[in-house]
Amino acid sequence: SQQGEEDPQALSIQEGENATMNCSYKTSINNLQWYRQNSGRGLVHLILIRSNEREKHSGRLRVTLDTSKKSSSLLITASRAADTASYFCATDQGDSWGKFQFGAGTQVVVTP
Amino acid sequence: ETGVTQSPTHLIKTRGQQVTLRCSSQSGHNTVSWYQQALGQGPQFIFQYYREEENGRGNFPPRFSGLQFPNYSSELNVNALELDDSALYLCASSAWTTEAFFGQGTRLTVV
Numbered sequence: 001s002q003q004g005e006e007d008p009q010a011l012s013i014q015e016g017e018n019a020t021m022n023c024s025y026k027t028s029i030n031n032l033q034w035y036r037q038n039s040g041r042g043l044v045h046l047i048l049i050r051s052n053e054r055e056k057h058s059g060r061l062r063v064t065l066d067t068s069k070k071s072s073s074l075l076i077t078a079s080r081a082a083d084t085a086s087y088f089c090a091t092d093q094g095d096s097w098g099k100f101q102f103g104a105g106t107q108v109v110v111t112p
Numbered sequence: 113e114t115g116v117t118q119s120p121t122h123l124i125k126t127r128g129q130q131v132t133l134r135c136s137s138q139s140g141h142n143t144v145s146w147y148q149q150a151l152g153q154g155p156q157f158i159f160q161y162y163r164e165e166e167n168g169r170g171n172f173p174p175r176f177s178g179l180q181f182p183n184y185s186s187e188l189n190v191n192a193l194e195l196d197d198s199a200l201y202l203c204a205s206s207a208w209t210t211e212a213f214f215g216q217g218t219r220l221t222v223v
Contacts, residue, residue, distance in 0.1 A: 040151075045212070098212050100145070
């Protein structure tokens with residue numbers, strides 16, 4: 001069964017708008033990482049947030065983590081056409097560092 | 113550029129054949145994990161190698177096997193290929209408890 005589930009499945013926005021996607025998971029985690037994937041190519045690492053952190057920023061990206069609700073959100077501000085991609089959250093638990101469980105991803109389309 | 117390279121980029125094999133995929137991990141990384149991503153789905157964990165030893169395996173049959181070499185590069189071998197093995201195969205390298213970086217993947221098509 002999948003640990004991370006992204007929501008929504010798909011998101012269509014215009015350039016300049018913000019995009020928010022959520023990830024829910026089922027069991028306690030050590031860390032949560034967000035990745036971007038363009039057109040079935042490799043995964044690009046965006047942000048790692050550890051279980052004792054609540055929020056992290058990187059450029060136009062903001063990630064929050066709520067361990068009590070077992071959920072995380074990724075916010076992309078001032079989106080650009082180049083942000084068009086699928087976004088995945090990856091979680092690992094216990095001593096299973098790097099043995100990620102992924103959801104099916106959120107497909108984001110940013111139109112000019 | 114992540115420093116993680118995979119080869120080949122694309123591969124077409126016939127059902128029943130065997131295939132070897134390769135991954136060069138980023139400098140300083142001692143952990144390599146392999147994933148299978150079917151079209152339209154998220155990656156599924158195959159197995160992980162840490163300091164040349166298998167360190168966990170997902171729900172994949174024994175015909176999926178691997179190796180990690182002293183320089184921490186890795187191979188994924190799949191025997192007796194089936195049509196359902198057609199997928200994007202991704203490797204990720206990391207140092208223990210740091211970010212994991214993925215290669216560009218190998219697109220395997222089994223006909």
